[in-house]
Amino acid sequence: MKIQGKHYHTIWVDADDPTIIQVIDQRKLPFIFETFAMRSANDAFFAIKEMVVRGAPLIGVTAAYGMYLALFQLKNENWEEELNRVAEYLKSSRPTAVNLAFAVDEMMAFILANKNEADLNEKVLAKAGELKQQEIDFGDKIGEHGLKLIEEIYKKKGSAVNILTHCNAGWLACIDWGTATAPIYKAHLKGIPVHVWVDETRPRNQGARLTAYELGEQGVPHTVIPDNAGGHLMQHQMVDMVIVGSDRTTVTGDVANKIGTYLKALAAHDNNVPFYVALPSSTFDWEMNDGVKEIPIEQRAADEVAEIEGWHDKQIKSVRLIPEKSTVANYGFDVTPARLVSGLISERGICKADKQSILKLYPEKIYR
Numbered sequence: 107m108k109i110q111g112k113h114y115h116t117i118w119v120d121a122d123d124p125t126i127i128q129v130i131d132q133r134k135l136p137f138i139f140e141t142f143a144m145r146s147a148n149d150a151f152f153a154i155k156e157m158v159v160r161g162a163p164l165i166g167v168t169a170a171y172g173m174y175l176a177l178f179q180l181k182n183e184n185w186e187e188e189l190n191r192v193a194e195y196l197k198s199s200r201p202t203a204v205n206l207a208f209a210v211d212e213m214m215a216f217i218l219a220n221k222n223e224a225d226l227n228e229k230v231l232a233k234a235g236e237l238k239q240q241e242i243d244f245g246d247k248i249g250e251h252g253l254k255l256i257e258e259i260y261k262k263k264g265s266a267v268n269i270l271t272h273c274n275a276g277w278l279a280c281i282d283w284g285t286a287t288a289p290i291y292k293a294h295l296k297g298i299p300v301h302v303w304v305d306e307t308r309p310r311n312q313g314a315r316l317t318a319y320e321l322g323e324q325g326v327p328h329t330v331i332p333d334n335a336g337g338h339l340m341q342h343q344m345v346d347m348v349i350v351g352s353d354r355t356t357v358t359g360d361v362a363n364k365i366g367t368y369l370k371a372l373a374a375h376d377n378n379v380p381f382y383v384a385l386p387s388s389t390f391d392w393e394m395n396d397g398v399k400e401i402p403i404e405q406r407a408a409d410e411v412a413e414i415e416g417w418h419d420k421q422i423k424s425v426r427l428i429p430e431k432s433t434v435a436n437y438g439f440d441v442t443p444a445r446l447v448s449g450l451i452s453e454r455g456i457c458k459a460d461k462q463s464i465l466k467l468y469p470e471k472i473y474r
């Protein structure tokens with residue numbers, strides 16, 4: 107999508123050196139626009155772990171390019187063993203987004219299948235590019251399917267459609283379009299009036315810093331709200347629908363997403379507000395059935411809660427928010443049970459959050 111009128115993807119091959127993969131450094135947005143150059147699998151691990159890049163689809167594509175970059179560091183003897191270690195290392199960077207493991211496994215299989223090819227590096231770079239393009243296409247299609255939901259509300263209401271979203275499931279979490287934001291961008295581009303309630307999303311404030319930034323750059327009307335305001339807005343009919351993203355959704359429709367999503371789903375359920383989850387097929391976990399019991403929930407550093415970052419004197423500064431003696435619990439995600447989900451918006455269409463409906467969209471997964 108656009109930043110100051112110029113079209114960007116979140117990740118790209120350096121124009122001058124194909125052994126360098128560039129990403130937008132999201133740690134500094136919206137205050138500073140900088141890129142981060144990845145030259146090794148270690149750089150890719152760092153970028154994912156430290157949230158230089160974040161968002162399930164983007165994490166997956168970054169890891170795919172990490173597997174490509176690993177090829178330049180492998181020694182001849184036992185290179186397959188070494189590559190396996192790199193693959194496990196990349197997977198260990200963040201546990202919840204299933205896209206990560208999906209992409210690493212797909213790249214590993216591709217590399218082994220082509221290991222005797224003279225132009226292996228070029229083929230692997232092209233494969234990572236295919237995964238990147240696939241996520242772009244997924245976001246585009248999610249947008250088209252989700253647009254219909256927004257249009258239906260607009261036709262009934264005849265005025266701006268108020269959509270609440272949590273965290274950042276925008277183009278900055280993907281490559282382009284986004285997942286939760288894709289229907290919003292499609293509606294905006296079609297001239298349908300939309301307004302977005304943007305949950306700030308403590309502690310990393312992906313909503314306040316990233317979703318607000320990207321919506322603003324696209325000219326989409328939006329209002330940043332404290333995480334705890336959503337229930338009140340829904341009680342007063344100020345939210346027409348909720349659209350969020352996902353980091354891992356089970357084949358039964360349980361949705362792992364940024365911490366606080368479950369609370370929004372409860373408020374939506376209590377106020378009969380449609381609660382939709384937008385996700386590509388790369389975010390489904392076809393093996394898991396009970397998301398609350400099985401999905402690994404990342405716990406992150408205490409400082410993310412104990413401190414907050416902002417812009418002061420033309421630089422990014424951190425200030426402490428809590429007493430030195432206080433302890434912190436920093437769960438990165440929660441799981442919304444399928445019973446609270448109105449529907450799933452994937453690149454193949456909209457379905458109910460249950461196994462039968464999901465597998466009807468993805469019949470090739472039935473054998474699992």
Ligand SMILES: CSC[C@H]1O[C@H](OP(=O)(O)O)[C@H](O)[C@@H]1O
Nearest residue numbers: 160161162273275279351363364
């Ligand atoms: C389209 S996936 C976006 C998803 O990822 C975010 O988590 P994080 O910023 O920690 O990577 C959040 O859960 C979003 O919904």
